Amino acid sequence: MKKKILVTGASGFIGSFLVEGGLEREMQVWAGVRKSSSRKYLQDTRIQFAELDFTDSDKLEGQLAKHKREHGGWDYIIHCAGVTKCRSKADFEIGNYWATRYFIEILSKLDMLPEQFVYISSLSVFGPIREKDYSSIQEQDVPQPNTAYGQSKLHSEEYLHSLKDFPYVIFRPTGVYGPRERDYFLMAKSIAQHIDFVAGFKRQDITFVYVQDLVKAVYLAIEKKVIRRAYFVSDGQVYSSRTFSDLIRKEMGNPFVLRFVCPLFLLKALSFLADQGAKLFGKVSTLNPDKYKIMKQRNWRCDITPLEKELGYKAEYPLERGVKEIIAWYKKEGWL
Template identity: 75%
Template sequence: MSKTILVTGASGFIGSFLVEGALERNMQVWAGVRKTSSRKYLQDSRIQFAELDFMDSDNLQAKLAVHKKSHGGWDCIIHCAGVTKCLDKRDFEIGNYWATRNFIETLQRLDMVPERFVYISSLSVFGPVHERDYMEICDSDAPCPDTAYGRSKLRTEEYLRSLAGFPYVIFRPTGVYGPRETDYYLMAESIKKHLDFAAGFRRQDITFVYVKDLVQAIYLALEKQVVCRSYFVSDGEVYSSRTFSDLIWNELGRPWMLRFVCPIGLLKVISFISENIGKLMHKPTTLNNDKYRIMKQRNWRCDITPLREELGYVPQYSLAEGVKETIAWYKEEGWL
C-alpha cells in the first residue's frame, strides 16, 4: 500500500513542488492549505486537501480529529508552511515557531505523530558564520542568526530536538530558485529593465539549490528512513555575487544593462526607509532590515557532505541549467 503524506504550505513555491514530487512517487497526497490559499499549482485530481490553521488550536484539533476518524493519520508529514515576510517581526515567531509547536502538540495529543516529520528550515539559522575565512558552514558551528526570520527558524529547530523520540528530519536549504518563485523573479525583471544590483564591494560567496533538487533531497530522506538528522542543501557549488545575474542576463538575450553596486552603508539606509514605508502602507516590502542583513552576509557556503554520503544525494541541475529552465517558465507564463 502506498504511503500517505501531508505537505503543509502546499500552495507555496516549494510546497507545490513537494506535492508534485509525492505524486511522482505514487504516494497518497494531502495538500495542507489555508482556506484562502490559491490552488493554481495544485490541480492534479489525485490531490486531497486539508484546510488547516496552525494558530487556531481548537479548530486545528477538531479538523485533525475528523481526519483521523475518516482517514487515519499520515505516514509522513513535510512541514513547509511558514512565514517569510511580515510587517511585525514578532509574526515570524508566531508563524514559524508557535504555529509549528501548536501543530506538533496537537498531533501528539491525537496520537497522530507520523513515521517522519520533515521540517523545512533555512541556512539563515546560522547567520554570518565564517565571514573572514569563508569556510563551509557545518552542523558543528554555533548558530548566530541576525534576522528575525532566522531566529524563528532556529527556535523551531531547537524545539524539535528537545522532543524525546520525535522522528524529525530538518532541511536547511540555501537560496532556493526555480519556476513559481517570486523574489529571484524580481532580479530577472530588473535585468530585463536594464538594471542589475549588487550589495557591497567585498567578496561574497553565494550558494543556490534548484527547487527540484531540494525536492529530491527530501524524498531521499524519506526513502532512507532517517530520523533525528539535520541537513544543509545546495547544488554543491559556490558562486560569486554576479554569477546568477549573468546567467539571467544571458537567458534574456543579453540586453544592455547598467550594473550598480550599492555600498553596504547606503543599503542599510535604503532598507530602513523601505521597511518603514511598508509599515505605513500596511504591506510587507521585499527590501527591509532583515533582507539587508541577508544581503550584507558575505559567506553562504554550507557543507552538504552528510547529504551526499548518507542519502546518496547528487544534484541534477547546474546553476546554468536551473536558470535556463526558470527563465523559460517565466516567459511561458507571461511573467517576463
C-alpha cells in the same frame, strides 16, 4: 497500500513542488492549505486537500481531529508552512516557531504522530559565520542567526531536538529558486528593464539549490527512513555575487544593463525606509531590515557532504541549467 503524506504550506513555491514529488513517487498526497489559499499549482486530480489553520491552535485541533475521524493520520508529514516576510519579530515567532510547536503538540495529543516529520528550515539559522576565511558552514557550528526569520527557524529546530524520540528530519536549504518563485524573479525583471543591482563591494560567496533538487533530497530522506538528522542543501557549488545575474542576462540574449553597486550603508537606509513606508499601508516590503541582513551576509557556503554520503544526494541542476529552466518558464508564463 499507498503511503499517505501531508505537505503543509502546499500552495507555496516549495510546497507545491513537494506535492508533485509525492505524486511522482506514487504516494497518497494530502495538500495542507488554508481555506483562502490559491490552488493554482495544485490542479492534479490525485491531490487530496486538508484545510489547516496554523494561526488558531484550537481551530487546528478541530481540523486535525475531524481528519483523523474521516481519513486517519499520515505516514509522513513535510512541514513546509511558515512565514518569510512579517511586520515584526513576534510575527516570525508566531508563524514559524509557535505554529510548528502547536502543530506537533496537537498531533501528539490526537495520537497522529507520523513515521517521519520533515521540517523545512533554512541556512539562515546559522547567520553570518565563517566570514573571515569563507570556509563552509558545518553542522557542528554554533548557530548565530542575525535575522528574525533565522531566529524563529532556529527556535523551531531547538524544539524538535528537545523532543525525546521524535522522528524529525531537518533540511536547511540555501537560496531556493525555480519556476513559480517570485523573489529571484525580481532580478530577472530588473535585468529585463536594463538594470542590475549588487549589494556591497566586498567579496560575497553565494550558494543556491534548484527547487527540484531540494525535493529530491527530502524524498531521499523519506525513502531511507532517516530520523533525528539535519542537513544543509545546495547544488554543491559556490558562486560569486554576479554569477546569477550574468546567467540571467545570457539566457535573455545579453541585453544592455546598467550595473549599480549599492554600498551597504545606503542599502541599510533604503531597507529601513521601504519597510516603514510599507507599514504605513499595512503591507510588508520585500526590501526590509531582515532582508538587508541577508543581502549583507558575505558567506553562504555550506557543507553538504553528509547529505551526499548518507542519502546519496547529487544535485541535477547546477546554476546554469537551473537559470535556463526558470527563464524559459518565465517567458512561457508571460512573466517576462
